[in-house]
Amino acid sequence: MMELDFSSIGPALPALWNGMAMTLQLMVMGVIGGIVLGTLLALMRLSSNKLMSNVAGAYVNYFRSIPLLLVITWFYLAVPFVLRWITGEDTPVGAFTSCVVAFMMFEAAYFCEIVRAGVQSISKGQMGAAQALGMTYSQTMRLIILPQAFRKMTPLLLQQSIILFQDTSLVYTVGLVDFLNSARASGDIIGRSHEFLLFAGAVYFLISFSASWLVKRLQKRITV
């Protein structure tokens, strides 16, 4: 049997904090980019233009049927090539940029479905009333429909963000030093990898668990 000794975690906390900062940065950028892109996709999907809605539908189906790990790996290898084709010269991009792009594009597919369901849950009369007041389509969406839809779907958006928080650990595959990777590196150096792994798991658990709990409370308050 092995013995666990957690005393070495204290001195490693600054390194671990840097890792956590990276994880949070990836998550926040992924969520913001994902929601913006996802909302655009949702509007395309709901549009009466067949071509637009089919393009958005294909995008969503495509990204939802492949693993996130594959997207991260592919983007990491492909983004430098694509940039070279566009700009014509070597543009060095780090693993961070390619991972952020991968998260944004992947999460957009999931956020799109949430936003679409949110918009569809708004009663038709709202749309009719806004149009009767002479608002254009974009004004109706921007000022009437989307604000109400976003309020309704806040819990779902937050829940999806918690999932992304956990999924950011997959950047391990491209060697980015996020929280999990910094824990693994710190633990390997001093030969205490088990303790650091358990510690990382406990931290992920505490954050996700308490965030989910808060979201559940928020949901209850909203649905009253």
Added chain:
Amino acid sequence: MNYNWDWGVFFKSTGVGSETYLDWYITGLGWTIAIAIAAWIIALLLGSLLGVMRTVPNRLVSGIATAYVELFRNVPLLVQLFIWYFLIPDLLPEGLQEWYKQDLDPTTSALISVVVCLGLFTAARVCEQVRTGIQALPRGQEAAARAMGFSLSQIYTNVLLPQAYRIIIPPLTSEFLNVFKNSSVASLIGLMELLAQTKQTAEFSANLFEAFTLATLIYFTLNMGLMLLMRLVEKKVSVPGLISVGGK
């Protein structure tokens, strides 16, 4: 540097034995399917048991199931995989540990870790679906079964579960598809499943875009195929009288 497109790359020899790159993909797909199905069996059995436990009128029993779900849902899959692969073997008793680390082929021990990890991870999700299915049934079902003198285990096996499974086929399908997608983490502990074979093809052939395009096509086809299949199953077994996707 220019990129040389070559869609015929999959029929070329890899230089390893007499294999073509396509052979690598087929082997990889085989591993992916094997991992996913083995993990799904664990997930379905354990998830159903936990789902039932969560609805049983006993605080302790349902509390255990709730704790399980919270634990396995709030720790990232990759952390769980590392725990199963790097940590748990060290906790095993001496003899078992030696067998796992030295007698077993490295591929087999990695496979065991992934299957157990993915199975237990997915069981937490299946549990929630089974619970939702049971709770969605009209309360009269349970009461009627009780009035007819069924025991608790009979109520579950003969009345509640057969109906619950039929209601939750769509969410179960998406969990099943998630197992396929999640099995790609096996590539991170050296198992040569589909994603690992794809990476290897991209490195060996330098035809990065072709390699990953084929991989996404395979995942996409697998997903769509299974989804259509499950839609047929869903229509066949839908519970009469309940509103469902396939219903009239």
